Amino acid sequence: MIIKAPIKLIGNNGSPYTRKMVSLLRYKHIPYKIIWGEPEEYLDRHNIEKPKPILHPTFLFENSENKIVAVTDSTPIIRKLESKFKSRSTIPSNPVLRFLNYLLEDYGDEWGTKFMFHYRWYDDKDIDNAGTLLPLYANSTLTNEELSQKKEKIADRQLGRVWVVGSNKKTAPLIDQSFKRVISILEDHFITYPFLLGSRPASADFAFFGQLSQLVGFDPTPRSIIQNISMRTVAWVGKTEDLSGLEPDSEDWISDSVLPWTLKNIFGEIGKTYVPTMLENEDAFNKGKEKWNAVILGSEWEQRTFPYQVKCLQWIRKEFKGLASNEQQKVLNLLEESGCQKLIV
Structure with missing residues (x-):
């Protein structure tokens, strides 16, 4: 390539x-x-x-x-x-932070999209908003007839794919509660740190930003929720859109000796939600099940088995196995109370 x-x-x-x-x-x-x-x-x-x-x-x-x-x-x-393109790297050179960043990025991509996809295609006003805007973003000169046709086509296609992220009536309460906890944690985190791993952005920040760009700036329901809970997150999204003027330094990453309490809380949230769904999905895939269900934080979760997330879990484990033994132990120590270690041991 x-x-x-x-x-x-x-x-x-x-x-x-x-x-x-x-x-x-x-x-x-x-x-x-x-x-x-x-x-x-x-x-x-x-x-x-x-x-x-x-x-x-x-x-x-x-x-x-x-x-x-x-x-x-x-x-x-x-x-x-x-x-x-090696300058202005979004991958920490520290192996421990590099692994934590990989885990955070996958969480942003794979659990964060549950927030985005759920809110976009669950409530009628959000469905109407997305069905209208998405084709116009591709071509703003569509005739009204063309827009109506594309709107119906997009909505039908996406509503038929909500199973991919596990969005349904049973999972809706857990997705909503998890979203509110995450943005509450981010509100606290952004008081001290401008980015997830310190004073410069990692690839995980861009994963979080991608989902939040929609939740803040595109979809009506989550926008209202975020504005009521975390205006710092709203501001962070606006800033992260274009960080071309930021001048990063090698000292801008956090230390790998101890995690900030807010980052511990993020990993704690990952351990409560993302980890059990990833493990249950893997188990269902290995057993040849088309769908699976589990009880997570006292709420029922049900979705079709998603093969791609099995690959994601394998890639996380590969990243962990690539660490030296002392680095692996350091990661396990940092994640000890979060439940995230269940993904890799």
Whole structure:
């Protein structure tokens, strides 16, 4: 895979992962060109093979034969970008912090999207908002008839996919409660630290930002919730959109000797919700079950088995196994009271 600037990608402002990656590109001073629209349409027009699955954003890189290759999945793409563009790194050099960052990034991508997807496609006013805005973000000159058709198509497609994140009537209360706890923790955290791991952004910050960019700036219901609980988070989202002027220093990361109490609380929340769902999902996958249910924090959780999150769990474990034994022990000590260690031991 050949990666060179300007980076070209196809995205939509209503996509949390588009916002995650564009914000990261800005911070790292990597030139980019973004095509606003649907990846399927662009790839078909240019006879480019579609990735599986097709998602926003879709990056367009070159292979060794100088052919355009469409690539998705933000976390590995970030690691590829970091290997090519080394300045202003979003990956801590400290191995312990690097692992914690990886875990936080996966949480932002995989649990944070439960917040975003749930609120967007659960209540009628949010469904109407998203169904209208998403096609207009791709093409604001649609006729009313075209908009109506695309609105119905998008809503039908997305409402048929809510099972992916586990959003349903049974899980709604837990998702809502978890969201409110997370933004309450962030309100406390941002009093002392401008970013999750200190005074400079890590890739996990951009994962959190991607989801929060929608929850704050796109979807009506979560926007109201956040404004009532954490105006610091609202401000953080506005700032993190463009961090190109921030000048990071190698001393800006937190120490790996002890975690701030607010970060401990974030990992505690991860251990209560994300960890048990990831483990139950893996168990169901290994047993060949199409769906699974569990009781989490006293609430019933039910969803279809999601193979991709099994891969995510395997990648987390691979990151942990790549640490030296003393670094692994340090991670386990830091996560001891959170319950997150269950993912890796």
